[in-house]
Amino acid sequence: xSLTPSMAAPWKQLILSALExxxxxxxxxxxxxxxxxxxxxxxxxxxxxxxxxxxxxxxxINTDWRSSKIEDLKNCPFGEICWYFTDSWEQFRLxxxxxxxxxxxxxxxxxxxxxxxWFSSSLNSRLQYLVPHPGLPRIVDEPEEGVDLDPLKGPVNxxxxxxxxxxxxxxxxxxxxxxxxxxxxxxxxxxxxxVIQEVNP
Amino acid sequence: xSLTPSMAAPWKQLILSALExxxxxxxxxxxxxxxxxxxxxxxxxxxxxxxxxxxxxxxxINTDWRSSKIEDLKNCPFGEICWYFTDSWEQFRLxxxxxxxxxxxxxxxxxxxxxxxWFSSSLNSRLQYLVPHPGLPRIVDEPEEGVDLDPLKGPVNxxxxxxxxxxxxxxxxxxxxxxxxxxxxxxxxxxxxxVIQEVNP
Numbered sequence: 299x300s301l302t303p304s305m306a307a308p309w310k311q312l313i314l315s316a317l318e319x320x321x322x323x324x325x326x327x328x329x330x331x332x333x334x335x336x337x338x339x340x341x342x343x344x345x346x347x348x349x350x351x352x353x354x355x356x357x358x359i360n361t362d363w364r365s366s367k368i369e370d371l372k373n374c375p376f377g378e379i380c381w382y383f384t385d386s387w388e389q390f391r392l393x394x395x396x397x398x399x400x401x402x403x404x405x406x407x408x409x410x411x412x413x414x415x416w417f418s419s420s421l422n423s424r425l426q427y428l429v430p431h432p433g434l435p436r437i438v439d440e441p442e443e444g445v446d447l448d449p450l451k452g453p454v455n456x457x458x459x460x461x462x463x464x465x466x467x468x469x470x471x472x473x474x475x476x477x478x479x480x481x482x483x484x485x486x487x488x489x490x491x492x493v494i495q496e497v498n499p
Numbered sequence: 500x501s502l503t504p505s506m507a508a509p510w511k512q513l514i515l516s517a518l519e520x521x522x523x524x525x526x527x528x529x530x531x532x533x534x535x536x537x538x539x540x541x542x543x544x545x546x547x548x549x550x551x552x553x554x555x556x557x558x559x560i561n562t563d564w565r566s567s568k569i570e571d572l573k574n575c576p577f578g579e580i581c582w583y584f585t586d587s588w589e590q591f592r593l594x595x596x597x598x599x600x601x602x603x604x605x606x607x608x609x610x611x612x613x614x615x616x617w618f619s620s621s622l623n624s625r626l627q628y629l630v631p632h633p634g635l636p637r638i639v640d641e642p643e644e645g646v647d648l649d650p651l652k653g654p655v656n657x658x659x660x661x662x663x664x665x666x667x668x669x670x671x672x673x674x675x676x677x678x679x680x681x682x683x684x685x686x687x688x689x690x691x692x693x694v695i696q697e698v699n700p
Binding site for chain 1: 524525526529531532533534535539540541542543544545575577578579580581583585590592594630631632633634635636637639678680696697698699700
């Protein structure tokens with residue numbers, strides 16, 4: 299079964315339109331992802347929106363397995379994305395579950411998505427996964443040129459893909475002063491039933 | 500005792516410089532604040548940086564007492580700010596405790612800060628605290644002109660000020676590929692001792 303456009307989540311078109319309106323801005327795909335640390339405190343960082351997974355409303359984010367967000371997500375698999383479009387003055391707050399697709403993921407179809415994500419990344423992006431452990435003290439003497447990347451080789455272990463499945467979307471338009479809240483319930487394994495409500499901004 | 504510039508936190512000047520470099524951008528003071536909801540999930544939204552409190556490194560954020568972040572903070576008083584400067588490609592992640600200064604706050608000095616924050620807000624900003632409950636269903640028939648604001652009158656109950664006290668600051672410069680982590684320990688009631696470490700980006 300494939301999802302026809304009318305079966306896509308009702309907020310998806312709003313995001314696609316905002317991406318188009320803000321397409322001239324390099325940072326239009328920069329989003330802030332909040333997670334909860336193992337000691338129960340909030341954590342927040344900028345990540346890049348890599349698009350929606352094929353025929354779904356799930357969002358793709360590439361990340362390094364060694365980054366602290368992975369530890370956060372193993373402990374609490376929920377995230378909230380805050381996405382502010384600086385030109386159209388639109389804010390999306392998307393909350394939902396996050397699945398970590400790493401090298402040892404049991405589903406071959408997901409591993410294929412990971413491989414596809416790797417090869418559609420630029421060589422420069424791929425190189426980031428071969429450099430020393432992010433967040434650890436920098437050893438200045440370390441030679442940077444030591445890194446060797448074969449463009450035909452598949453994903454390295456540190457490369458993983460986050461599959462973000464939005465359950466609730468809070469949309470705010472600061473130009474029209476309009477705020478819409480989309481809430482969902484899961485129907486079966488792949489579908490969600492969405493309810494929209496206009497709320498006070 | 501007043502804080503001399505040399506006693507300010509070592510990351511403060513980096514923020515002030517970034518604000519200057521990005522001063523031509525209307526959104527340079529828009530920051531993403533993550534909190535944890537009472538059910539332990541992450542929450543994330545854009546708020547406005549209103550400056551540092553006088554002679555301190557604490558950050559001022561104005562908010563509506565009726566917004567969900569207040570409930571979050573009553574339950575877990577920690578926040579993480581993610582601040583991405585879109586022109587200079589600098590990211591600051593500031594984590595720390597948040598104090599809610601509302602109308603019933605016991606310290607008169609803090610109540611004075613709240614009053615000052617109210618009067619330094621534009622009349623339009625102040626009006627936002629008089630409109631219907633944010634996040635509740637919108638009643639379209641409600642007359643918008645019914646709101647009356649006396650410019651000389653002090654803060655309304657819904658107006659409160661968040662005092663964000665950074666304990667850790669993670670600075671990333673995407674142009675120079677430099678990452679610095681500032682960690683602190685409290686010394687007495689007002690001072691912090693900061694330790695800086697360069698880490699892998």
